[in-house]
Amino acid sequence: MIRIAICDDEQRLRKELRKVVERSLQLKGRDYQLQEFDCGEALLAELSAGSIDILFLDIEMGQLNGMDTARLLRKQAPETLLIFVTSHPDYVFQGYEVKALNYILKPYKEQKILEVLDAAIAELSEEPEQSFLVKHKGGQKRLLVQNICYFWSERRKIHVRTEEEVLTFYGKLNEIELEMPDCFVRIHNRYLVNINFVQETGTEYVSCAGQSLPLSRGNKQDLHVAFAKLLLE
Structure with missing residues (x-):
């Protein structure tokens, strides 16, 4: 089971990203659980209940922006694969600080979403053998x-x-x-x-x-x- 979360304060963009991610996972026959959050505070509160494997995180949000959310997240969930979503490529370079796997620019391009998602799933598959x-x-x-x-x-x-x-x-x-x-x-x-x-x-x-x-x-x-x-x- 792959646990995925999308954290973005714009509902329309969350739904757009979710649609592409879910269709790809269903075509691959992958078991998954996908949650949506409209702010970093709600996301961090959920982390106490369990881990998230892949997180699509908007950088530009309200009171707690994506970068601050990512810093706090790394203290609770160091293994989560972090993918930033942003309208401004200048923010991308800050991702190194919080060990972001990749980034997606808005407005979304489906092919880019699929490439980043596939890379994240491949990264998960490289976990130690059980x-x-x-x-x-x-x-x-x-x-x-x-x-x-x-x-x-x-x-x-x-x-x-x-x-x-x-x-x-x-x-x-x-x-x-x-x-x-x-x-x-x-x-x-x-x-x-x-x-x-x-x-x-x-x-x-x-x-x-x-x-x-x-x-x-x-x-x-x-x-x-x-x-x-x-x-x-």
């Missing part, structure tokens, strides 16, 4: 999440399958599901699969990493939506 620690009978092992094909439960035991091996440990599938990124989809009460290893979906089964796994009626829609998004990427 891992999952398995504590099993023979000791413990750290698995790269991207190499996990699926999990399945059997009473109090959880089995995790990678392309090379199967490991067994004690745990709860519901808790593991909360830890995993969006590419992991529940297909059955006992199965959690990595959509990147799904080769085929049927009415009652899923082919994942060469194995035929059961697909429950209640999980069909989520699985088919996730699989469709994968095909669009």
Whole structure:
């Protein structure tokens, strides 16, 4: 899930930027959440409730301008990718102080928005690889999440399958599901699969990493939506 925010005191320009950003993300099949703020004060208040991955920030706003907002933001959210939007290119050079990723000039040009958005998403994708620690009978092992094909439960035991091996440990599938990124989809009460290893979906089964796994009626829609998004990427 990519969390995006647009902070601009001009509603029309917020809507214009939002329309381009959302259309691009939807065409890419990306999961996202997009929020709008009309002032820096409202944006900074929201940061206490969680992080924002990508922020489009207007420099020329009311009492708290964009540059002052950015300085305060860096104290709370140093990892947020900051993109300035402004009518005056002279302000752009101040962006180095707050580690801005890029800038967009008003009036907006759609191609520029798309280029900057793609660059920001690529920057997010370069985050360290996520891992999952398995504590099993023979000791413990750290698995790269991207190499996990699926999990399945059997009473109090959880089995995790990678392309090379199967490991067994004690745990709860519901808790593991909360830890995993969006590419992991529940297909059955006992199965959690990595959509990147799904080769085929049927009415009652899923082919994942060469194995035929059961697909429950209640999980069909989520699985088919996730699989469709994968095909669009």
